[in-house]
Amino acid sequence: xxxxxxxxxxxxxxxxxxxxxxxxxxxxxxxxxxxxxxxxxxxxxxxxxxxxxxxxxxxxxxxxxxxxxxxxxxxxxxxxxxxxxxxxxxxxxxxxxxxxxxxxxxxxxxx
Amino acid sequence: xxxxxxxxxxxxxxxxxxxxxxxxxxxxxxxxxxxxxxxxxxxxxxxxxxxxxxxxxxxxxxxxxxxxxxxxxxxxxxxxxxxxxxxxxxxxxxxxxxxxxxxxxxxxxxxxxxxxxx
Numbered sequence: 530x531x532x533x534x535x536x537x538x539x540x541x542x543x544x545x546x547x548x549x550x551x552x553x554x555x556x557x558x559x560x561x562x563x564x565x566x567x568x569x570x571x572x573x574x575x576x577x578x579x580x581x582x583x584x585x586x587x588x589x590x591x592x593x594x595x596x597x598x599x600x601x602x603x604x605x606x607x608x609x610x611x612x613x614x615x616x617x618x619x620x621x622x623x624x625x626x627x628x629x630x631x632x633x634x635x636x637x638x639x640x
Numbered sequence: 641x642x643x644x645x646x647x648x649x650x651x652x653x654x655x656x657x658x659x660x661x662x663x664x665x666x667x668x669x670x671x672x673x674x675x676x677x678x679x680x681x682x683x684x685x686x687x688x689x690x691x692x693x694x695x696x697x698x699x700x701x702x703x704x705x706x707x708x709x710x711x712x713x714x715x716x717x718x719x720x721x722x723x724x725x726x727x728x729x730x731x732x733x734x735x736x737x738x739x740x741x742x743x744x745x746x747x748x749x750x751x752x753x754x755x756x757x758x
Contacts, residue, residue: 563747572644572731572749573683618682626671626690627699628747630683 541637548606550634552619557600559621563628564593564604567616576604576617606636614638642666644750646732652756653722661717661753665734672715673733673747674707683731689715690737722757729754 542548554562560581565573579586579593579602586593592605602619616633645664653659665672674686685699689709700706704722709715719726729752 565749570751572733572751574749575746578746620683626673626688626696627685628673629685630675632682633680 538632539635539637541639542609544609544611544638544640546609548604548609548613548636548638550604550606550617550619550636552602552604552631554600554602554619554621556621556623556629557597558623561622562593562595562602563620563622564591564602565618565620565630566613567618567633569615573618609636609638611638611640644732644734644748646730646750646753648753649751650754650756652758655724655757656721658718658720659722659755661719661730661732661755663715663717663732663750665713665715665732666748668736669734669748670712670737671735672709673735674715674717675731675733676701677729677731677752679728686717686730719755722755724757727755727757 563578564576566576567573577588577591577593579595584595590607594603604617606613614636616635618630618633620628620630622628644666647662651659670691672689675683676686677683687695687697687700687707689695704720707715707717717730731749731752733747733749735747
């Protein structure tokens with residue numbers, strides 16, 4: 530069935546370094562991808578999204594890269610800060626309302 | 641309200657009892673979603689409401705689960721005869737209108753209702 534998975538369940542980075550969180554998806558019909566951040570005890574928060582007609586999109590300190598050839602999505606966080614520590618989910622959507630989420634990657638930022 | 645509001649934030653119930661979880665979406669949002677998140681897992685889609693259209697209930701795991709949305713605003717997720725495997729965080733979300741991916745149609749999540757069945 531359709532699934533969105535993550536290569537690494539946990540990622541530990543030094544404060545100030547760049548972080549890269551990877552995600553694989555299996556539905557080639559997906560046309561919209563989203564990254565969410567979930568802090569402990571809170572609901573997921575939207576970070577950045579990208580449509581399938583793009584391969585890169587930049588936000589504030591974050592960049593999402595999409596490689597449709599290998600069905601791979603990544604989230605890059607520049608100059609990682611302690612406040613970036615959280616679980617990050619990638620999600621995909623095929624144009625309808627049902628957004629499919631991956632299992633998540635926990636990011637630890639070491640001071 | 642300012643954000644999606646869910647209640648109760650925490651609920652401990654005995655196996656076999658019924659529970660109701662409430663969601664107040666962001667004012668003016670026509671689309672409402674329920675997701676379930678088990679410990680250390682991703683989000684499992686349960687049900688979606690869009691305006692006055694019939695809800696899509698295809699994600700509900702069993703007939704013990706049901707949801708209503710009254711007046712196009714508040715929603716209640718009901719779990720009958722709770723089982724231990726129902727223990728999870730139940731997340732409600734809303735968006736301005738149906739279909740993620742449309743410009744300005746970000747899904748906003750509530751803080752969740754933590755359900756523990758003992």
